[in-house]
Amino acid sequence: MPYFDAASAAPLHPVARQALLAALDEGWADPARLHREGRRARLLLDAAREAAAEAVGCRPDELSFTSSGTRAVHSGISGALAGRRRVGRHLTVSAVEHSSVLHSAADHESRGGTVTEVPVDRSGAVDPAAYGAALREDTALACLQSANHEVGTVQPVAEVAGLCREAGVPLLVDAAQSLGLEPVPGGWSLLAASAHKWGGPAGVGLLAVRKGVRFAVQGPADERESGRAAGFEDIPAIVAAAASLRAVRAEAAAESVRLSALVDRIRSRVPVLVPDVEVVGDPVRRLPHLVTFSCLYVDGETLLHELDRAGFSVSSGSSCTSSTLTPSHVLKAMGVLSEGNVRVSLPAGTTEEDVDRFLDVLPGAVAGVREKLGAPAAAASAAPAASLVVDALGRRCPIPVIELAKVIGGVPVGGTVTVLSDDEAARLDIPAWCAMREQEYVGEEPADRGSAYVVRRLS
């Protein structure tokens, strides 16, 4: 039963499991105590910190273990912002950061700070020059992920780090998706990561803060982990995290090449096997194990269930798979289609056969969902009219786009279709459909309820 959602959480690596079991007996006591059980726990904690610091590329005393990657990001951002409050209260982030970064930014704004979101291109990458231009006199901190968690695009961290250094702004790199593969190139000031992304246990994050970076811990004081991660350390999990990071890194070079070839196969075969599909993210500067594509006229949740029934566990950035009914902010920032979105992220050890079976199953699964939704199989033909209005109010993604596709053949070339929709995903998916179909997206107008999206038929 292939699990293709390693970017959410990787299964526990055998080395992590082994280290965790050993440390359960040795590392349960309070490492702040002077007795032998405490000293034993302290030794394990110190050894884990040295191993993890070496993998990160920092000094052991620069590294704190947090309870999650999210906590590492929250503490890193709040501490760095407070440490440079005298410089100013401006924060720069990319538009495609993990929600833990964007929620920290929103929290900062709610306390009177200012935030600039640097946009990305259609591949999901920031332009270093644009990022550099967003740095200001009063910028206290800049954040950039090492690679995107939804589409796999690798960010130009070294270039951005150079610009940050020139501007005298510390850079926090969220390395959650890449730290198991390779160290982040030098030049960062703070780094955050999460063990369960590389096959370590849940409950362990890393926060590295370079010596010399101004940092003022926020919230109630706590003496553990240099004051940067309140609460009793989970030493067995920390030991397992550090041990598995070393193990995963040792395997990464060979495994990355292998997985990257499998992802290339998916990237090239999916558009051939499935009509009306858009493979997103940078095809070259990307994570080795991750690929994302969107299928027109498909409801992401139903497609996930179809694939799940066929034995494949994947994830999706479609609005219909989230509790908020808004599409992924990453796909939105890239301006690509969000409906019928599927993210495939291969864990270590994924076989060629697993991938081939997935490619066998996918076309039928997509076709089945499209059939259920009554999606247009080919361009529809009907009596021509100069313009049409489609009322898709109250209907959710992907229905508005399906309705648009059904009727576009019914207006002459040069005529328009106006789609009335109150679904948040339509704002992203109607322009994306136009780009894919080479029709003209005229624009959006306010309507009584929701919006009116106007499309001109070009072909």
Next chain:
Amino acid sequence: MPYFDAASAAPLHPVARQALLAALDEGWADPARLHREGRRARLLLDAAREAAAEAVGCRPDELSFTSSGTRAVHSGISGALAGRRRVGRHLTVSAVEHSSVLHSAADHESRGGTVTEVPVDRSGAVDPAAYGAALREDTALACLQSANHEVGTVQPVAEVAGLCREAGVPLLVDAAQSLGLEPVPGGWSLLAASAHKWGGPAGVGLLAVRKGVRFAVQGPADERESGRAAGFEDIPAIVAAAASLRAVRAEAAAESVRLSALVDRIRSRVPVLVPDVEVVGDPVRRLPHLVTFSCLYVDGETLLHELDRAGFSVSSGSSCTSSTLTPSHVLKAMGVLSEGNVRVSLPAGTTEEDVDRFLDVLPGAVAGVREKLGAPAAAASAAPAASLVVDALGRRCPIPVIELAKVIGGVPVGGTVTVLSDDEAARLDIPAWCAMREQEYVGEEPADRGSAYVVRRLS
């Protein structure tokens, strides 16, 4: 090798270990995902929440799993204070709360809030009437531990909860030391606890917030655990925490009676076996497994090392065993001796033989430390003088008290000894020595360096 520091961290309960191992294979995926691995993780998380909620005595949707007891306290206090900001910004705590509560209170003060610390009596208990009197019109939250972590004294939670209810103030109970033994009596509004205190794994805390309690989560938004505990859930540890809480509770009634008898033996034998010892904490209203005593003229760190060499792991609230060089705030608030302090907290399964061996070893260990430090074996006699000054500047606990004891016999009854000391512990220990020795503590005066502590010989 008996481990007598269960109040810091209990060894992993066999049920916790078993549950953790089983859940490592079933509970590593993201419970927010729709695929089978995600659904399986969600089922485990839901079942653990139901089991833990039953043990706490709340509804499952009132309970969040945090990454530690400290985090549960931090989030509980900040959320409850923010939720009632309109009422006011006053916080009431007892003077002997865990540092996570007192640090939260200090953080609240640093942001402009006000805090009242309700004092305790010499046994370490708050007086309900005094606690009630500290509740004000603008009190947003009150905090009281179920039992003290350093001396074992049980607090009058039900009485204080009643007074809080009358005053319309929510009460947060820190139940870290007692939740493995029994549920906290009803009437609380928020409850915090920590799994590694009851034999669960590290990395799991509980925060219960009763429906109807105004609560506004602070910090960056996060959708997990009702928004009250940011970061990816550590489901294997959560499962182990819930399973072991049930197991520990089932064993608690019988085990508590047994351990309580062992503690009674320590409480009654120690003052007989060791001269100049003060057993602190309430002898009756106390945790079953915990007893604390202080030994005059003894350096806590050296005593801990002696006991450790003899195979006994205990803890201490003496200043010389902490990085801050200040004595335990609990002993300070009780006004009892802090030097040579030893906390014995028995884990489940402690045998009578272990305790008897401890009672065999202790007198020699204390005598050895006293000998090394040159402590007075009996009242010294010297040529009488009306008053003496002892310069103990730059010397740490227990030297100032030892010097005082050495010379007090050298002044006539009615004469005074003035001890010059810049050690923080002297402020607590010199008055405590006077109380134990029935000498008069005249008071403290500022000196060029440190303070001058004046003692009058009465006998």
